[in-house]
Amino acid sequence: MRVTVDQDKCCGAGSCVLSAPDVFDQRDEDGIVVLLDARPPAELHEAVREAAAVCPAAAIALEEATERV
Secondary structure, rough: EEEHHHEOOOOOOOOOHHHHOOEEOOOOOOOOOEOOOOOOOOHHHHHHHHHHHHHOOOOOEEEEEOOOO
């Protein structure tokens, strides 16, 4: 999984930090999202998906890795 954030879209709600605090943080001055880990480990994927789903500004994009057979 690869995570990207659009800081221009972010409204500073903090939902992502609540869902996945190991992957997201917020800037102190304005609450805008800070990406801590663009390639989180598999055990955090579900929390990251939840963070993207609850983001009111849709500022989080996920690129799921496809498995090669």
